[in-house]
Amino acid sequence: MLRQTRPDTGSRKVVSHGTAEATGRKGKNSSKACSGCRRRKSKCDGGNPCSTCELYCDTCTYTQEQDGRRPAAKAYVSALEERVRHLEGLLNARQDPSGGAGEPHGAESHRTDGDEATQPFGPVDWRRHLPPELAEWDEELHEDLLARFFAYFNTWCLWVDEDSFRRDLALCLSSNPLAPSRTSFYSPLLHNAIIALACALSNDTRVSDRSAARACAARAKALLEDEGERPQLSTQQGLLLVGSYHSGNSLQGLGYLYSGIGFRMSQTLGLGIDCSPLLERGVITAAMKQQRTRVMWTAYVQDNYVGRNPSILRSTLELALPEIDPELDQHPWLGPANATEKKALPSFASSTFHWLCRLAIIEEHVLTAVYALRVNLYSAQTLNRISEIALDLETWASSLPISLRIAPQTIKPPPPHIILLNALYQFVVILLYRPYYIRHNAEMNSPLNDTAVKRCSSAATRIVALFELYQRSPGLRYAPISATQMAFGAATTHLLALVNAESAQQRKKAAELRDSTHACSRILREMGKGYTCALQTADIFDGLVEKWANPSPPADGDSPVSSAEPGETASAAAPVQLAAAQALDPHSDLARELLRLGWKPPTAASLPTALMPVPPSAQARVLNSALR
Incomplete structure (x- = not known):
């Protein structure tokens, strides 16, 4: 029984002899309890306000916290049972030497928080989604191309978050049978697009004829329909990079086409919408909110470069300017081609991107006012x-x-x-x-x-x-x-x-x-x-x-230097x-x-x-x- 120890201020209500407590009748059962009754560890009738809070003249509020006394929904229990059966089947298939586990159905991560439940283990099969024309490549060349992309190309517009991409690449390409095939930070399309662009930054003879870059770009485009129906951030990033690849190779029509698909996909993903309410409700993490903002601003900046009237206007975006990350600013910058330099410089990559976005807004005003x-x-x-x-x-x-x-x-x-x-x-x-x-x-x-x-x-x-x-x-x-x-x-x-x-x-x-x-x-x-x-x-x-x-x-x-590269035929030039x-x-x-x-x-x-x-x-x- 509750003991009333608070002094009577005159505003308290007197317990009526007609209440359930006075008559000794059993109160109504409720599957939820207000914050006050949880704190007092007393029974709550689920009213608004409940009788206990009304008795003490307390504010009666209900929160979104999970009430442990509430029974689990049947649909939730059924889903758990189905998940257990599915995982048991995977384990049995993996133990059976005559049957391959294959790729788990539904392994693709469509979660928006970017936190994966599985961890990479075993060797990373970095060739898995790359075209077969790259059979003579070794892991050292692959790593060098990634390093050149992130040092020379990526720092300009922060196209891709390097740490998240490398982490999820190791996850998705590991030997873990539960690993997803793609995430918000890694996808086969994005992987091929990055390698296609990185080939232009390498002096290695295995990529100098540009056939490897063309093969990677073709592979990225072939993956568009696989990823386009349920796109993620990585899909949109890959499309923007494919557009840049074609532009760099003087194929402006294709460059505008694939960049335009990426711009439209930003609307599909709702990147122009302020997702702060989702962060407050715990639907997404702060890291995902930051990445969504960066990807949207990258698309906005690129839209001002494509040479046509902007399709993404600042007035249509609910987003604030990207925040400056002091930790990223202090990350040292040292290009692979300049690795012999004694001292690396602070990159100030986050500050550069912030001020680039500010300048892109002014550039939009120029294009709409003058051109x-x-x-x-x-x-x-x-x-x-x-x-x-x-x-x-x-x-x-x-x-x-x-x-x-x-x-x-x-x-x-x-x-x-x-x-x-x-x-x-x-x-x-x-x-x-x-x-x-x-x-x-x-x-x-x-x-x-x-x-x-x-x-x-x-x-x-x-x-x-x-x-x-x-x-x-x-x-x-x-x-x-x-x-x-x-x-x-x-x-x-x-x-x-x-x-x-x-x-x-x-x-x-x-x-x-x-x-x-x-x-x-x-x-x-x-x-x-x-x-x-x-x-x-x-x-x-x-x-x-x-x-x-x-x-x-x-x-x-x-x-002037000849337009033809060494070894390039006259017909190519x-x-x-x-x-x-x-x-x-x-x-x-x-x-x-x-x-x-x-x-x-x-x-x-x-x-x-x-x-x-x-x-x-x-x-x-x-x-x-x-x-x-």
Whole structure:
């Protein structure tokens, strides 16, 4: 019996002689108890409020905690029994030498918390989902390719969480019969996509002919239907990487196709929705929430690179910006190709990604304000928007942490993704002002036109300097695909400046700008050691320089490198040369498209009064520049 020891304050209710306690009748049984009765360890009638809490004038609340007194549901018991029978069958099959265990039905993990119930044991069969064409590979080469991907490519946009991927790779490819075939952090599609991209970053002769990369990409695409019906984070990540692979190989249509599927899959997975309520209810872990946020922001950043109007708008995302992980920032960065360096640098990878996402939001505003269809560049509304975006860019640059800034006098190269962040800022400046870049002697020059010339020229010069810093460590042949687009933006800006200087008879300035165009060509060709799209862009750019600026022969050491890789046949290099020729042929479809977009070739009588830039959409569709 409960003893009432609390003092009577006058607000307590007097126990009625008509209650169950007074009459000695047995109270009603209930399968749940309120928080107060649990704390008092007393019987609860399940009311709201219950009679006991009403007696003591306490707040009567019910929580989601599992009540041990409640009997288990029949469906739950049946499911447990079925699971026991299934596991017993697996054990019996494994003990039977005449029957293989095979892959357990339903072994694929569709849980959202990423915590696996099984642990890897035994050797890891890393070949299991890779194409048979890689039979001559050894584990050392496989590990080297993974290391190069995570050091050079992944740090730019944090495509994949390395620790989670490696952990689940060991789990899914172990000899554990209960191991899932894929998880939120590993899938066969993602595995093949990573290897396909990593082949471009390796100098090993076994991957130099690019046939291995093509086989991995084909295998990844073949797995799309297997994983697409019940996609996970790893499926979406793999599709984005497959899109990047095709873009790097000058297959822009396929690149846009597979990237677009990945963008749509982010909606299937609900990545744009704030999942904080799921975290509070314990449905997902904090690590999974962080990873979902990163994957969504990676898709958002890439959507601004594909060269078309953005399909993922910031206004449609409920997510906050990705949080900065101090532990990841302090993780040392040291590329496999630079392993001889004595001291590794802090990566600041998480901070770089955070500020990259901030910059991508501004880039979206540029694309929608300046490069939208039927936009009036000189309307009061557009000019006001340009002013707002310019202020946003300056605010971003002034707020950038010291650890991510690169001063013009910097000698020691920081981690490469920090260099790319600074280069992207300059590239967005070019995107904002290039439509207003006109010749010095045009009939109508507004203050904005003068500002555009200065800002674009300064940004292009800075991009070249940053890529020269990149070449010192780790080397432009290890740059991600998005660097190609930045280099091309700087190259065409220098070309416009060169045309202006020659038209104004500014010989000294023209000579300096000619050197800058040669430097841009060298940068693109160095990137072309990994990506054919960079070689193709360099060929097109060199052809434009020859037609527009009447260049003199390059200085010693500046001669363009041949587009064909060592051992590559003339027929393999022919498409690259053909694309350059089409860009210069006034009767080709490519030239007609360039003319429609405003790129007017000079005539013998005069040079054009305005050289309008090809927007990012045309670069992707016409000039075959890098998508990402």
